[in-house]
Amino acid sequence: xxxxxxxxxxxxxxxxxxxxxxxxxxxxxxxxxxxxxxxxxxxxxxxxxxxxxxxxxxxxxxxxxxxxxxxxxxxxxxxxxxxxxxxxxxxxxxxxxxxxxxxxxxxxxxxxxxxxxxxxxxxxxxxxxxxxxxxxxxxxxxxxxxxxxxxxxxxxxxxxxxxxxxxxxxxxxxxxxxxxxxxxxxxxxxxxxxxxxx
Numbered sequence: 001x002x003x004x005x006x007x008x009x010x011x012x013x014x015x016x017x018x019x020x021x022x023x024x025x026x027x028x029x030x031x032x033x034x035x036x037x038x039x040x041x042x043x044x045x046x047x048x049x050x051x052x053x054x055x056x057x058x059x060x061x062x063x064x065x066x067x068x069x070x071x072x073x074x075x076x077x078x079x080x081x082x083x084x085x086x087x088x089x090x091x092x093x094x095x096x097x098x099x100x101x102x103x104x105x106x107x108x109x110x111x112x113x114x115x116x117x118x119x120x121x122x123x124x125x126x127x128x129x130x131x132x133x134x135x136x137x138x139x140x141x142x143x144x145x146x147x148x149x150x151x152x153x154x155x156x157x158x159x160x161x162x163x164x165x166x167x168x169x170x171x172x173x174x175x176x177x178x179x180x181x182x183x184x185x186x187x188x189x190x191x192x193x194x195x196x197x198x
Contacts, residue, residue: 001048001070008035010068014061014090017083024080025120025128029061029146033172037144037194038065040170041114044196046142047071050113053139055105055132060087060098062116067096075099077108105135115140121148130158133197137162142198149191159197169195 002010011031020026041047048070054063057076067074076098078084084100091098105119119132129147136143137159147155149171156166174192 001042002068004035004039007039007065007068008032010094011035011061011065013093014064015059015086017059018086019082021080023125025125026058026080026083027176028058029118030174031061033146033174033192033194034061034065036170036172037146038062038069038116041066041116041142041144041196042069044142046114046144051075051111053077053108053110053112053115053136055108055115055117055136055139056119057087057100058083058118060090060100062118063087063098063100064090064094064096066114066116067091067098068094073099075101075110075112077101077103077105079104106131108135108139110139112140113142115143115145117144118146121151133158134162137164137197142196144194144196146192146194149193152193152195155193155195155197164197167196167198169193 016028017026049072051073052066052071054076057078063074063076087100115136120128122128176188
């Protein structure tokens with residue numbers, strides 16, 4: 001199986017959004033962070049041979065990472081047709097068989113072993129991440145998800161309300177490039193938390 005560095009190098013080839021939609025908070029998941037999360041999930045036995053859902057898959061970063069690490073089946077859901085077109089092209093570049101489907105996350109009705117997701121942080125639309133959290137916890141025993149680090153206490157409480165727990169988390173520095181007109185800086189660095197909910 002791939003080493004983490006090789007996975008990261010491969011994920012650098014994943015094309016980002018062509019015209020990102022600010023209302024959907026379409027920011028790319030950096031290859032370094034995606035590789036680290038998926039490699040750790042793989043090391044924990046949550047990827048290889050497993051069914052993996054990527055909720056809010058965007059252009060397919062997590063889906064492709066999971067497939068490269070030997071997932072048995074990968075299904076990526078996103079509401080954006082343009083993001084899914086790029087995701088399909090990205091999967092094709094790697095010769096991967098990934099099932100990408102257009103759907104609102106609330107309408108997803110299938111289960112999986114593992115969910116990987118980088119949901120909207122709720123910066124543009126308050127609580128935008130909640131339907132993703134609800135669906136992820138409903139769909140799988142193991143959920144790997146990215147959130148703003150300053151919302152970690154809320155995520156822990158929210159998981160506990162649903163009878164789940166944040167088993168572990170890791171803080172990353174995330175550089176947000178100047179993507180939208182309301183961005184005032186060339187780039188901004190924020191802290192994000194990758195959590196494992198089980």
